[in-house]
Structures are given as C-alpha cells and as structure tokens.
Amino acid sequence: MPDIDALEAVLAGEIAGFDRISEMRKFNTGQSNPTYLIVTADRRFVLRAKPPGQLLKSAHQVDREFRVMRALGGTAVPVPRVHYLSPEDSVIGRMFFVMEHLDGRILWDPALPELSAHERQAIYDAMVEALAALHDVDIDAAGLSDFGRPGNYFERQLKRWSEQYRASVIDPITNMDALIDWLSENLPKDDGQVSLVHGDFRMDNMIFARDSATILGVLDWELSTLGHPYADLSYQCMQLRLPHDSTFKGLGGLDRAALGIPSEEEYVTTYCRLRGIDRIDNWRFYLAFAFFRLGAILQGVLRRAVDGNASNPERAREMGRAIPLIASEAIDVIRNG
Template sequence: MEDQPFDMDALADELHELVPGFSGLHAVEKFNTGQSNPTYRVEADSGKYVLRAKPPGTLLKSAHQVDREYRVMKALAKNNVPVPKVYGLSGEDSAIGRMYFVMELIEGRIFWDPALPEVNKQERAAIYDGMNDVLARLHSVDPEAAGLADFGRSGNYFARQIRRWSEQYIASKTEELPDMERLMEWLWDNLPDDDGLVSVVHGDYRLDNMIFAPHGEEVRALIDWELSTLGHPLADLSYQCMQWRLPHKSGFRGLGGLDREELGIPSEADYVARYSERSGIAVNNWTFCLSFSFFRLAAILQGVYKRAIDGNASNPERAHEIGKAVPQLASMANSIMSGKA
C-alpha cells in the first residue's frame, strides 16, 4: 500500500499541539532513501522538522515500532549520544492514520560509500575514529539510569538471537544451503557463556546511518533506531566490522579488496582495539561474534528474498539481487568460523 496524500490542515492542527512552538505548515515531502519506516521532511514557519511514521497497512505486531525509536532517542539525548532532538509522539489515531513522531532536522553529510572517496586520507581516518567514539559512548550508557531497563529482554542475548533468526531462516528457506546449516549448528555449539554485559544496542550500526558535520569528523546524529534494544555490545561492534570483510564491488558496499592503509582507514584490529580502549569492554569470542553477525544478516536477507518470490517485496528486482547474497554470506561465515578468514 502506497502512502496517501495527507490532510494538511488536520496535520497542521495536530503538529501545533504536538510540537512546542510549531506554526505555519508549508510542505511535507518524503525522503527518497529506503527506510522501512517512511520518513518525511516537514517545512513550516517555525522551522524544518522530520516526521517518521509507521508504514500504512497491516503490520506485524513487533515491527515498525516508532514509539520505541522515539523513546530511545529521547533517553539517549540526555546521555552524551548524538541523536536528533525529539519533539512529540502521536497515537495510532493521528491525522495521518498511523503513529508517528517528530524530531529535529539535522543538516550534514551522509556517506554511502565506506571508502569515503569524497574526502581526503586524513579526514577518512578522523571519520572512522568519530564512529568508533560514538559506539563506545552508546555502549557506556547505563540502561537503568537512562530509564531503559525494560527496553529489551533479559538473559543470553546471543542465544535469543540465534534462536530467533534460525527460526526465521528455516521459515523462509528456498533451497538447501549446507553452509547455513553448518553455521547454525556451529553457533549453538560455540555459544559463549553469558558474561552479563548488557547495553543499549543500535542494531544497524553503520556509516550511512550517521549524519556528519558539513566539515570534519563530528557525528551530529546517529539515526534509524528501528532495531535498537538491550543486548550485547559486541553484537553492534561485530555487525559494523562486517564492513571490513564484505566486498566493495557489490551491493554490500564493504571495504574488502581495498587498500585500507593507503586510504587512511584503520584496520579491523586497530578499530576493535580502539573501541575496547574507549569503552573498557574486553573484546572476547571475536570469531563467534563475527560469525553470528554474518549469520544474522544472511537470515534477514533470506526473508527479503522469500517475500520477493512470494510477490510481497516492495522492490522485487532488488530483493532477488539480495537473495543471491545469502550463499555468499554463509560461505564467508564458514571461512571465519573455521579460521580461514
């Protein structure tokens, strides 16, 4: 179901009540980047804003919870994590017929290519260091002190995630992939004991989910908190570090095959060591964490591929391309878990 035009008068009245100081709505324009939660630029006499909404239509109960995004950003803004300021959250019976929240519009740069061809060597190093710093700051937030003690479930995070994504993968399987079967078995056999580490995890921590200052390495905002929860901090770190291993000449936009030293981009080992130094978190069981991250992404992409086959994908052509990546991810994970990569 596509977005329908908004009742601008009704929305203007609602925003006036919801957003402090709001006045004079002029325009609402959808951003053309592919967020699963539709996101809009709002222009008014009182300024420019961002409206992030649930998609229209029938949704899975646990999906597209924009109220969780609103809650976590509101909490983290008080805890030294760069997030947009949030102004208000609507109910499901809003002027647009679904829940949404409004936040400030952050102007700056979004980098889509991790090789950062648009900046020089020194700035690349600084940008990667800025990302590293924000991740360490996020994982240093005390969830209880931030009012987020109930933001996720208790218990072994990796065990819950392996169970969830194994079930999702099996339900969406379209062919036999021995590498995926072997990977799922290996993850269960090598599951580390729960070390008790719990932090707010972003869930999709990567370069293009950050807005950087127009000049320099400052991360002005970490955005797209749809997958955030309470979990193990190394899940975020290993998810980001997949980028060092994924091929650059692919839809993954990874760093694999590039001369990272020549580009000024830190090695994976140096990036991990700097994170550990900043956060005080020991990086143990790294082979497991990386293998898990490759497995999780493969399971997610298999679901996208299955929906394309079933005729339910929003972009079928792209979904079919994504489906081809599942065997590649599973193969790379098998190389990592066997010590060959």
C-alpha cells in the same frame, strides 16, 4: 502519501510553533520504515512510520526508536531531538514519530573516496568513539532498565532471527542453514555484559557535520535493545569485511592502510581502549553471528518486496539477492577466522 491537512492539524497541536506544511516528500533510501521530510515555513522535520500491510512480530517498532532517542538526549551519544509519537490509529493509519531534521551529510561509501586519508581516519575515530559512548550509557539513569530482557543476549537473538528467517525464507539457502546450526553449537557462555545496543550501527546510519567528522546524530534505532556490546562492534566490522564492489560497499579487497582507514584489529583495539577492555574472546562467533543476523534481516526485506510491502521494492530485491554472499562470507569466517 499521508493526508497532509490532517497530519498538519495533529502536529500543530503537539509540536510548539509547528507551522503549515509547505512540502512533504518520501526519502528514497531505507528499507524498513518509510521516512518523510516535512518542510514548514522556517523549520524541517522528519516523520518515520511503520510500513503498511501485515508485519512480522516485533518488527518495525518505531515507538522503541522514539523512546531510545528521547532517553539518549543529553548523553554523549548524538541523536536527533524527537518531538511526537503517534498512537497506532493515527491520522495516517499507522504509528509514526516526528523528530528534528539534521542539516548534515550522509556518507554512503565506507571507503570515503571524497575525503583525504586524514579525514577518513577522523571519521572512523568519531564512529568508534560514538559506539564506545553508547555502550557506556548508564542504562538505569537513562530510564532504559526495562528496554530488553535478561539472560544470554546471543541465545535470545539467535532464536529470534532464526524464527524470523524461517518465516520469511523463499528459496532455502544451504549456507544459512549450516550457519544456524554452527551458531547454535558454538554459543558462548553468558559473560554478564549488558549495555544499550543500536542493532544496525554503520556509517550510513549517521549524520555527519558538513565540514568535519563530528557526528550530529545516530539514526535508525528500530533494532535497539539491551544486549551485548560486542554485537554492535562485530556487526560493524562484519559490514566492512563485505566486498567493496558488492551491494553493501564494504571494504573487502581495498588497501585500508593506503586509504588511511584503520584495520579491523586497530579499530577493535581502539574500542577496547576507550572502554577499558583488555581483549575480546570468541570474536569468530560474534562475526559469524553478525553475518547471520544481516542475512535474516535481508530475508525479511526480500519477503516484504515479494508481498508488496517494501518501502523501496527494487532496492529490496537487490539486497535480497546478496543473502547467499552474506552466508558464504560467514562460512568463511567459521573456517578461517
């Protein structure tokens, strides 16, 4: 736990009206960057920090999270207001930022068992609208024209995550190796599309209003960059293909129509309509890539658990055990679409 007195002194000098800290506790969810609730006399804040220990290159960039949320303030994309970004040599010994606390709800199960069919449809409508709005953000107007590199996004991402996967791997997984080979051999030509992408767009990275489908804020922008919009869309659809009884609680095996949840085809069609797109080619590649990228991310999470640096070690090991399932699902996409 950070030195509360030292932290309080810094934040009082950086955030207007910041009062004495009456409570500070770590959220037990999330794997990447340790996140804390800060309570003062009349306000609540959230502090998000880099994890301790040796980190993989380009990982845990909380400064990127801070920058993109600040840039999106006032756009159609709902984000929390950010207040302060520390230097690397901060009072807690590593970089962190502070943002407002949003008083809403996190929906952890995409099947939404606590809601009616009508409410489920509204939640999925809100998510696809937020995703389309994100991909329509004017990058130059938001001051994010240098937020990513030019060139083929999927080519860069495949190289990055292949390297990070191999740097983190503990026990080789045959399907992951086969997946990397297939993706390399079936990489689509660059179609020139560039947008701001979230990188981890999913239901439980959003705060919804307590009494409606309104999204108060999209969270966890650590993996955001300039890239291809279909990466976010396929990533979300990939998650919803995973078995509902798995670690990730996807929608696989459930009757989406009976639940009032749009099918993958309906969801993608709505996205295309909102963005004025006729169709999406190479969907099989985008889905397979999404599975691969998730597997590579989770391999890093598992590696941190083994090395003693995971934010939630027990959860990290549980998620790490799911990597073979993810790789198998990707191979199924390749073979059967």
